Amino acid sequence: MSIAAAQNRSFGAVLWDYLTTVDHKKIAHLYLFGGGFFFLLGGLEAMIIRIQLIKPENDFVSAGFYNEVLTMHGTTMIFLAAMPLLLGLMNAAVPLQIGARDVAFPFLNSLGFWLFLFGGLMLNCSWFLGGAPDAGWTAYTPLSTTSPGHGVDFYVIGLQIAGAGTLIGGINFLVTIVNMRAPGMTFMRMPLFSWTTFITSILILFAFPALTIGLFLLMFDRMFGSAFFDVGLGGNTIIWQHLFWIFGHPEVYILILPAFGIFSDVFSTFSKKRLFGYTAMVFATILIAFLGFMVWAHHMFAVGLGPVANSIFAIATMAIAVPTGIKIFNWLATMWGGSITINTTMLWALGFIPTFTIGGMTGVMVASVVADYQYHDTYFVVAHFHYVIVGGTVFGIMAGLHHWWPKMFGRILNETMGKLTFWTFFIGFHLTFFIQHFLGLMGMPRRYWVFLEDQGLDLGNLISTIGAFFMAFGVIVFLINIVYTAVKGEQAPADPWDGRTLEWTIPSPPPFYNFKQTPLSRGLDPLWIEKTEGKGEMTPAEPLGDIHMPNSSFLPFMISLGLFIAGFGFIYQVNHDWAYALLFGGMAVTLVSMLIRSLKDDHGYHIPKEELEGEAD
């Protein structure tokens, strides 16, 4: 194989390329489109929720269907939208930021994506096969173990497959960042987004196994008759809650830390200033991750763990406000004395600060145990987590998309439409969720299919629903923007934002080998250093030479497909014998693909030096 890839390729060729690619930049595209699709789906489900709750005792959807929609909304948004979108941005930016040609395990990178995609499809197949999971995204036992039909089975298998993909992605980024940094790119010179990716990957590595085991136990109880959560046989349902939240709380930091990284890069770029308190920012990130593992029981204050456990977990939880505060103030200090450009990217970042601060404040409020006896499982909590997740993660993803779109696709997103999206989404967001704090305190529990008339909840819910329509409008404008940009968008130069880090030193979009010569970093914000010291471009750390590249492979797709098929086998073997054919057939596809992978030596190929010399910069 050589790099002389044809320019105008047929659709089939492009498709095949994406199905087999191991290039982190293309995998980034896949993650973005996969995650984007699920975001729309999750958003659609959110709209159904809000329409149902537009007035008291509404009957837009049935009780059972509402529960399915609400479960799928939470599950889809967290596992299939927010995380993949973040992984997409990581794939797009991190290898470039640290000056690497690729990630450490390109094959596994692709495997991670396909596992996620097939896991997500599996989960959503449930809609057409007798009903979606309906036990909430937290799937508390024994509600989930006794839920009739196969809905929860799809939850179990779908998340198991997607979770495996995420775990693989996490390990991949860890090794990439430890081993593949370009010369001079020491840890303390890494851009904050790379840092938060690193820390996030650690969280993934240690948090996901708890989910894996939890799901296995659930699967064994539901499909193979074990008794982990069967109180009659000595089981204990609290075990699930622990396992779920041991995973679940770190998970929320998995969602927010990458966003923090994006904002750090964005604030410093558009203030034309070095990130204030870089070291403090790094250590705050580490501290958040560390504390993040010791607070999970704050989701269980009402369970009855006793005052000692509740107090310990409350205090540990509150402690997280300190490193997070350090971050907020350092961002403000970064802008202080800067020269601030306000474009769409920056608008999302600026919108984040007040929104997330409010979300964090309510976080501390719910951490106050006795107060949480009132907040818990009400719309107050719904408001809290949408403020941090939407105001933090979604705003972060939007900022990241606008920031790196030129790098990923070679075109700049339209500013006018970008601003329209921001303002409608921002206003809609606060309309939707601010009022929910009060709804919660006024006695509206969450996961309520209907609320009753004349309990003072009517107006608040109406306002909330109206806000959701504003958000939907913003999202639709963004979709139009994407299409418009793809057709007519402005071509992006290598460095459209007067950037500071390595990804802006190479063309937009970058060649498939990223860096013709690995760059030498001379400090934090390496490109900025070269700019201010007059040179404006990086010094190569090596002479031009052959570049070693990995081969594409169809096996990741096959491995994931096999598990997808086997998943149906696991689900239906409970009541149909034919399902064993799927189970064993699917596993065979997976195992044979894995066997081929390990038996066939795959050394990749080299791009010869001569060919590179021919390429213009």
Place this chain on the structure above:
Amino acid sequence: MAENTNSKETNPFQKQKNRDEMQKQVISFAMMILFTIIAFVIVATDMMQEMFVVPVLLILAIVQVAFQLYYFMHLKDKGHAFAAVMFYGGVWAAALTLAALGVITWW
């Protein structure tokens, strides 16, 4: 050496070093076996008060696992800093999990 092995010998210095290393590993193995036997004997003969047995068993297990990690898995060698940090991260998360499931599931 036989035809399938790679042609050149490892240099004598390295060879000696490897041999010393191997010796240490055999000693660790002996220790591990010893600890295992002690643990089994304690339980089989009921020789110890119940209150002490569990902590003693756990300590024996932890010490012998340390031998595995440091000698058999080379965690003591240089170039293992990251491996060790990550592994102990896992151990930390594991300890919290065990504590929670052991203490606050029944009340």
Place this chain on the structure above:
Amino acid sequence: MSHDQSLNPETMPNEPEKATLEGKNKFLGFWFFLGGETVLFACLFGTFIALRNSTAGGPTADELFGLELVFIMTMLLLTSSLTSVYAVYHMRNNNFKKMQLWFGITALLGFGFLACEIYEFTHYITEYGFTFRSSAFGSAFYTLVGFHGGHVTFGLAWLIGLMFRNAKRGLNLYNAPKYYTFSLYWHFIDVIWVFIFTVVYLMGKVG
């Protein structure tokens, strides 16, 4: 393949498993993975500890377990750990034949362990009617020990695959990391077993 040759230099470095970037990545990635596995097993252990007295009227740990078999299994697995250390020792001395030999012994010991475990499980099921479904304790026991057994099985498949695949081509910089990561995995299985025989069997006997 021509690539094999290029990766097969005249002198092997002393640590062939970490001589290439791919090797280094594999080594580190695998250690990280083991960190994750630690949490994975901790969750199983935690579940087991929480449910170890939930026998629902069925047999208890004390009634079920016999120490002799567990002792034999422990010895088999511990010894297999040592034999894999020998194998890595020969790898570092660039002695492929002996490495294969010692890994072969490792595999045999592993099979011995597995056979004992299968015998043990069938014994419980046929003699005591103690199954995966009889009580929460049963579920937790078979899941924890079974996950470990599953790891052993996977390890054996992996090892045999490696040994056959490379039997003809000898040691090189491409497969040395694979052998090395396998040995790490195998030791890790042993680490888990140490806790299983302590927490499940010995502590089960103590009560």
Place this chain on the structure above:
Amino acid sequence: MKGWMGRIRAVFLLGLTALVLSACGKENLTALDPKGYGADKSLDLIILSTVVMLFVLVVVMLVYTFVLIKYRKKKGQENYIPKQVEGNKTLETVWTIIPIILLLIIAVPTVTATFDLADESGANDHLNIQVTGNQYWWHFNYEGQEIQTSQDMYIPVGEKVYLNMKSSDVIHSFWVPTITGKMDVNPENENTMYIEAHEEGVYWGKCAEFCGPSHSLMDFKVIAVSQDEFDQWVQDMQNVNPDAEPESAVAQEGKALFQENNCMGCHAIGSSPVQVGPNLSDFGSRSKLAGVEELNKENLVQWIMDPESIKPGNKMTGNYPDVSKDDAGKIAEYLLQLKPSEITPESAKD
């Protein structure tokens, strides 16, 4: 402390009411107008933490606004390069220490209140009620009193009452916002908490842990009455005679049908411990039908004929023989006249 808190609370509530534009205390559902011991404690903390948080928010927003106005890129400054500042140790320390202090201000009362509400030492000297959560109804067993009720729980005002709570199926959560915060009702561990109402009245209770399709309809009421009235109610309830003949002929037919269809297999009247379905001893004085609907004959007939249309997924559907509309009417008549006591939700409201 109390007076100070009281004043802040008044101001706070005023602000809130203005904000929400509607009376936020309808039907004694809100947590913002507490009338019980636990709810008081919670509101104190809610207010305290809100005040601290508002302070932080104001600080952040002031800096934020200032920065945006002052340092926005101005015309003619396109090429201006700001000074590249690395950081500042003093500032870093300041914004570490101050939040720690603020958090301590919240943490200390939080811990105190947590231990306070978890104190079970008085359980032996007070009324104990065994609470059972079921999909989708609540059962109350007055320990040592031979009284079983469902859906409506009567308690004496101004007295601590200890609730020992367990679930018969999935996890539920007991929440009466105006009296106390919530606590889960688990199937394997019994949870104890105490409640105390300061004022007589009917308080709305809700299930707060997702428990299935009719989770949102699993409402119940706590009826706080004076000690005298409570004693009266206890006596009346203890005297319930399940075999008593109703007065009207229709109701008598209804009773016969009730027995014929073996409704008692699930529903007890009187102190029988059967609790597959709700105990119906005081059905005629219930505050609501099935927890949410108005209690009248029409609704009751609908319930008897097709409970699914009122509470999707309930455990009654399909577990009893078909009932004709006529028969349902008679049964309804019978059930509605089950009013063993003068003390009812109606009487407690005044």
